[in-house]
Amino acid sequence: MTHNAYVITGEKEKTLSYVLEFLLHEYGLKTEANPDVIVRRYSLFSVDDARSLNSIATLSPIGGEMKALVIVADRIYHEAQNAILKLLEEPPKGTVIILAVPQMEMLLPTVRSRVLQLSADFSHEENISDEARAFLDATKAKRTALIKKLTTGKDENERRANRDVAIRIIDGVEVATYAKFKIENERTKREALRALLSDIETLRGYLYDRSAPVRMILEHVSLCI
Structure with a gap:
């Protein structure tokens, strides 16, 4: 080496x-x-x-x-x-x-x-966090409630912790979306999944900013999955 x-x-x-x-x-x-x-x-x-x-x-x-x-x-x-x-x-x-x-x-x-x-393949559905799995499996109403909870931090420490959860959710949605993309054969659906993967890559970058619009990002992802 x-x-x-x-x-x-x-x-x-x-x-x-x-x-x-x-x-x-x-x-x-x-x-x-x-x-x-x-x-x-x-x-x-x-x-x-x-x-x-x-x-x-x-x-x-x-x-x-x-x-x-x-x-x-x-x-x-x-x-x-x-x-x-x-x-x-x-x-x-x-x-x-x-x-x-x-x-x-x-x-x-x-x-x-x-x-x-270093390259390690973590793109398997078993690598989805519990927070992301709950978000993916939730009804629209429950997702809305979760998003509200993650965007109402009382102080900077709580808001930072909420952003960390949001990042784990985004990571999990990406893994799940990629898993669907690999097995989807219908062209229109593949294009939609590809677009979502592109959006996720961009939106996740925003979440590392302390002033990130967490609600807007999660609401957009919620509408697309």
Whole structure:
């Protein structure tokens, strides 16, 4: 391996499971009770978190010649991404850096150009979150009630948590739509499903903005499924 900075996208628990297997098979890093495999989870990865990561990266491995830093983040400030550019471009000797994020589009082009993308196929219906499954199975009235609940946060923390749920719903709708697209043979229906997949990709990007119109996005998706 000549490059030790990676990114993987998808639902965080599944991507983390894949990452831990990758570290074991590709780098021989056992992940259970190993101080050289450091996993950090963030709802929002900030500049302070980036500084902390840069500091941790300079530390030598404890039990061997390699260590891994795994960052699992729902969102990453652009300023924080800029703060780890050098780390991603030139990780310290013996250090593997892996970013696990919901989607590639949330990363700056300068970050994407410095990492290799790990590929794991999560496009199966069993990977749909409980929130997304409930949304997909709900009646129109229940969806309307759920959307209202997700757009009435009392403070920023609650609104952020609601956006996270909305993102998981969008991710699940995408998986379910893609599953239908793969088996649909009728041309008009395939075109409609393709259009919905395109909409989902665009709308999900908006949800990473703290001022995202969550109600409008979910209502649009609800009408299309």
